[in-house]
Amino acid sequence: MTKPPRFHVIQGAPAPDTPVEQVRKRVRAMPKPPAMIQCHRCGGREVIETKIGMLLKDGKPTGGTKTLLCVGCLLRGERVTL
Numbered sequence: 816m817t818k819p820p821r822f823h824v825i826q827g828a829p830a831p832d833t834p835v836e837q838v839r840k841r842v843r844a845m846p847k848p849p850a851m852i853q854c855h856r857c858g859g860r861e862v863i864e865t866k867i868g869m870l871l872k873d874g875k876p877t878g879g880t881k882t883l884l885c886v887g888c889l890l891r892g893e894r895v896t897l
């Protein structure tokens with residue numbers, strides 16, 4: 816059995832505040848651009864929202880866990896969550 820790798824705390828200052836580093840900082844602070852939801856299996860972009868484990872409260876369905884399923888895969892009998 817091999818030993819797990821160890822990480823050492825190093826002495827030193829953070830990266831120097833060069834123009835390049837300033838750009839990196841700015842980019843890190845930016846909100847992520849929205850990514851289009853796409854099926855990782857077939858590449859389809861059509862989804863169905865489903866809910867798992869809903870409760871019936873006062874005659875109305877409530878709660879549950881939202882799930883996104885790929886329509887393309889579902890039509891082929893496969894359940895692919897996104």
Ligand SMILES: [Zn+2]
Nearest residue numbers: 854857885888
């Ligand atoms: Zn799919």
